[in-house]
Amino acid sequence: MKFCPRCGNFVNHKYAICPKCNFDSRKIPRKNIKNIPGSKSNYHLRPTTDISKLELKIHDLTNIERQKLNLSLLSYDAEIRNIAREHSEDMSVRNFFAHETPDGKSPTDRALSSNFALDNRSWLKKLNLQVKRNGIRINATEQWQFGENIYQTNLYDSVYMINNIPTHYHWNDLEKIAKVTVDGWMNSKEHRENIILPLWKKEGIGVYISDDDKVFITQNFN
Secondary structure, X not given: OEEOOOOOOEEOOOOOEOOOOOOEHHXXXXXXXXOOOOOOOOHHHXXXXXXXXXXXXXXXXXXXXXXXXXXXXXXXXXXXXXXXHHHHHHHHHOOOOOOOOOOOOOHHHHHHHOOOOOOOOOHHHHHHHHHHHHOOOOOOOHHHHOEEEEEXXXXXXXXXXXXXXXXXXXXXXXXXXXXXXXXXXXXXXXXXXXXXXXXXXXXXXXXXXXXXXXXXXEEEEO
């Protein structure tokens, strides 16, 4: 057995063509493989990511940012997590990256379609009061009933290439993925406002990892 230099799949040594991605390893000149670091594919070392642990790490880092501003800590809500997970998977499967789905559903729409109990009675009144009290300038609209941040990254942060074919991957661990995600949000005005909004009481994080190693992350607040 040997590894396919493109996808890392096991390939019978009798055959040059990978049954998974149809790559013909005979196309790579042997001289290009010999002296390049990491030329033996390590795709088989792709980490098995514990989605639940990653979600909780992002949650913990979010609360650390709120704690820095003396804001109340968010509780973790399994129902919100499930709504967030569905959106992350939907973005991967339908190949889009946005708060609104291709069929026009907003975060609040998705929450309502999942029978999540939104408090509609005095929501905007409470929001405007807390925004004014804490000196945060936010345009309070209905979309803030069910807040959302999204992020997309990769399971790896670098990869060696031979003839435009990935061979050796530098895989990210859970801590790095979580930190990159929250740092990215905190460095964006709109996403930061979501994280530090005093009105939020709970959140859920939903992670989905695609077959091509992309990590889709949705964070919902209520």
